[in-house]
Amino acid sequence: MHLIADHISHRFGALEVLDDVSFTVRSGEVVAIVGPSGCGKSTLLSILGGLLQPSAGAAEWRGAPPADSRNPLTFVFQDFALLPWCTVEENVEFPLLHTALTQSDRRAVVDDALRRTSLSDFRGTYPKQLSGGMRQRVGIARALAVKPAILLMDEPLSALDSQTRELLMEDFVRLLADGAMGAVYVTHNLEEAVRIADRIVVLSRRPGRIREVVSIPMTRSERGEIHARERLLALQSELWSKIREQAIDAEREVQHA
Numbered sequence: 001m002h003l004i005a006d007h008i009s010h011r012f013g014a015l016e017v018l019d020d021v022s023f024t025v026r027s028g029e030v031v032a033i034v035g036p037s038g039c040g041k042s043t044l045l046s047i048l049g050g051l052l053q054p055s056a057g058a059a060e061w062r063g064a065p066p067a068d069s070r071n072p073l074t075f076v077f078q079d080f081a082l083l084p085w086c087t088v089e090e091n092v093e094f095p096l097l098h099t100a101l102t103q104s105d106r107r108a109v110v111d112d113a114l115r116r117t118s119l120s121d122f123r124g125t126y127p128k129q130l131s132g133g134m135r136q137r138v139g140i141a142r143a144l145a146v147k148p149a150i151l152l153m154d155e156p157l158s159a160l161d162s163q164t165r166e167l168l169m170e171d172f173v174r175l176l177a178d179g180a181m182g183a184v185y186v187t188h189n190l191e192e193a194v195r196i197a198d199r200i201v202v203l204s205r206r207p208g209r210i211r212e213v214v215s216i217p218m219t220r221s222e223r224g225e226i227h228a229r230e231r232l233l234a235l236q237s238e239l240w241s242k243i244r245e246q247a248i249d250a251e252r253e254v255q256h257a
């Protein structure tokens with residue numbers, strides 16, 4: 001299943017936020033979206049996920065999602081969006097409650113999602129008893145439970161400390177390794193973008209237009225090796241040079257707002 005941004009423009013009242021954004025996320029592909037603060041990254045993700053109707057253009061998918069997918073486009077949120085009064089297991093089961101699955105089918109799906117996120121031993125725990133990293137694992141397990149074709153992730157690691165971010169990045173790399181699931185990954189963090197994405201869409205400052213689409217010429221598993229670090233840093237600084245001036249302008253604009 002491909003996800004297509006087809007000439008998307010959006011405005012909130014008089015505020016022009018996105019201007020003619022087009023790109024395709026191919027099956028199993030990970031596309032990062034980077035750009036200065038306020039350039040419309042989260043707005044674009046909401047449009048891609050069908051939460052927001054664009055002022056012009058469209059987000060659409062082509063091709064069939066996997067047969068067992070219960071929600072082809074599934075969000076993973078920065079603030080985890082867990083139900084505090086439910087256990088880990090109940091949070092993961094939540095999106096399955098109104099499906100046709102029997103209780104034992106649901107149990108099997110939840111078991112699988114918990115296993116893939118190393119949460120099997122925490123099924124009876126409540127979110128407040130967990131660290132931030134573990135809470136985000138629950139958010140990821142809940143997303144996996146609906147068998148998405150494409151994960152839509154808005155700064156999924158930004159609330160976490162750097163070591164936890166590194167560990168969860170390893171989890172993402174593992175979960176995405178078989179190519180069964182793709183992702184759109186919105187981030188400010190260029191290190192995350194070069195580590196996880198196959199391609200990086202660089203947006204201009206608001207109204208966000210595509211400045212460039214950068215392909216990362218290494219597999220994700222190659223990028224995890226120690227000797228790849230220098231090359232990744234070079235890619236990161238190349239990206240930074242593309243957005244630096246506009247990031248400074250966007251920052252000044254926020255300060256004067």
Ligand SMILES: Nc1ncnc2c1ncn2[C@@H]1O[C@H](COP(=O)(O)OP(=O)(O)OP(=O)(O)O)[C@@H](O)[C@H]1O
Binds near residue numbers: 035036040044206
């Ligand atoms: N519902 C809304 N109504 C009005 N304006 C909005 C709404 N949502 C976002 N905006 C504005 O649209 C612009 C783009 O916001 P958006 O959150 O998409 O940008 P972003 O690139 O994700 O920002 P950041 O990098 O700071 O997270 C901002 O100026 C924001 O204030």
